[in-house]
Amino acid sequence: MRVSRSRALAGAAAKGGLVLALALSVGGYTVAESATQQATVEAEQTQQRAVVEAHREAVAAERQRAVATGQDAVADAEAVRTVAASTVSEADLAPLTAAVDRLSALLSEAPTAPIAPTDGADAAVEDAAADDVAADDVVTDAATDDAAAVDRSDRASRATGDRGPAPTTGTQDAPQATATPAADGTGADPDGAAPAAADAAAPEQGAGTSGTAAPATSAPATAAPTSDVATDPGATPETTTGPGGIEGATEAPAPADDAAPEDDLSAEILAAVATVTEQTARVQAAADAALAAQQAAAAAQQAADASAAQAAAAAAAEAAAKEAQRVSLDAYANGRVPADALCDLAVGGGHQLRCDAAEAFAALDAAYTAEFGESPAISDSYRSYAAQVACRRVKGYLCAVPGTSNHGRGVAVDLAGGVETFGTRQHRWMAANAGDFGWDLPDWASSGGSKPEPWHWEFIG
Incomplete structure (x- = not known):
């Protein structure tokens, strides 16, 4: 009887120790898992802080590039404005001046304006703070679960010891308690650890008494707090589902390779640069157009001057x-002027005059024909000395003394076709217009002259 009681007490103690060991094992795994999560959270926080810092540096670099671009735009605009000042009006330069002033004001703010993180960087910082709180909660929960497991194990052990050996229901129970040591043939001491562990394990296999089965249910209960962390105590925690190994963790925002981050001031500077560039191009185009117009005008004036000079030279040469x-x-x-020294008249009839007189008469003939539809009829032009002698012999005083007539110099004509009579429409037109072409009716030949000859007209140049 004492042996049975001793074995019962040993079995109860073994069961309590097993429960306590299981609780401590599960608690230790929970603490280890919590520490692992804490380490990965801290690594994630470090990574997120690095992302934020890298983003700030990228924004700072972008601002430097924007400032450099703005400075170049201002320099280009100033150069264009200086050149265009002499050809472009103030009204056309005003938009460029305003754009440059706006861009210069923004550039002056750049050295002192703060560089604020973007919304993505703010979210990363907020996520890091949330992870801090979550990590603290995990460690606190793990500690609480460990304490609860130890407390349950302790209560189970005390409860088993206080109840004493479970009552037996028959004489067949005693042999079953010693069956396991006998079966393996080890002959171990009943008071040793191995028999005790065997006695403790036997009731759990379903063949023992109903009184000793209750303590066996306390071990699975201690595993419940860790079921949301891992189902397999020997499995390695997943470390590839997110940055730093945190399952479900959000990737830290990073600037894309083809789009550098920009803060508000950089965006304003680049927008102002675009306006300055547009206005600079407009003013440059206006200046180029004005310069081209000036050059064209100068070239035209030069050509006109050259043509005028050429015409003047030709006229001078002709004169x-x-x-x-x-x-x-x-x-x-x-x-006595030879025929080859004189010029033929276009009206035909073999008439000749001195060449300058012949040219002037051609212009007079064109105007007369435009008025009357026909050329003035010519009865006489250059008169040789022999012809003068003949005229004098035939017409008497109506012909000048041979060798004194202007016909003999090739500068006089006698006209017909209505001009030969005073008062006719043709004669009135000649009196009003012949002078414009260098021709004149001498005073002595006028109606009140010493020898009226309405048909006699002389070239006076």
């Missing part, structure tokens, strides 16, 4: 040639 001809004709006696 010189005419004067040379006149002088050369003056060397000939009246009525």
Whole structure:
């Protein structure tokens, strides 16, 4: 009887120790798991802080680039404005001036304006703070679960010891308690650890008494607090589901390779740069157009001057040639100018005049024809000395003394076709317009002259 009681007490003690060991094992795993989670959370926080700092540095670099771009835009605008000041009006320069002033004001703010993180960086900081709280809660829960497990194990052990050996229901129970040691043939001491563990394990296999089965249910109960952490105590925690190994952790925001972060001031600077660039291009185009117009005007003026000079030179040359001809004709006696030194009249009939007189008569003929539809009829032009003698012999005083007539110099014509009569429409037109072409009716030949000859017209140049 004493042996049975001793074995019962030993079995109860073994069961309590097993329960306590299981509780401590589960609690230790919970603490280890909590420590692992704490370490990964801290690593995640460090990574997030690094992301925030890297983002701040990227924003600072972007601002530096924006400032450099703005400074270049201002320099270009100032250069264009300086050149365009002489060709572009103040009204056209005003938009560029305003844009440059706006950009310069923003650039002056850049050295002192704070660099604020973007919304993504703020979210990363908030996530890191939330992870701090979550990690503290995990450690607190783990500690609470450990304490509860130890307390349950202690109560179970005390309860088993106080109740004493479970009552037996028959004489067949005693042999069952010693069956396991006998079966393995070890012959171990009944008071040793191995028999005690065997006695403790036997009731759990379903063949023991109903009184000793209750303590066995306390071990699974201690595993419940850790079921939401891991189902397999020997499994390695998943470390690839998120940054730092935290399952469900959110990736820290990072700037894309093709889009550098920008703060508000950088965005304003770049927008102002775009405006300055646009206005600079507009003013540059206006200056180029004005310069092109000036160059075209200068070229046109130069061409006009050259043409005028050329025309003047040609006119001068022509005048010189005419004067040379006149002088050369003056060397000939009246009525003795050779035919090849004279010019034919376009009206035909073999009439000739001194070349300058012939040119002037051609212009007069064109105006007369436009008025009357026909050329003035010519009855006489250059008159040789022999012709003067014949005229004098035929017409008497109506012909000048041979060698004195302006016909003999090639500068006089006698007209017909209505001009030969005073008062006709043709004669009135000649009296009003012939002077414009260098032709004139001499006073002596006028209606009140010493020898009226309405048909006689002389070239006076």
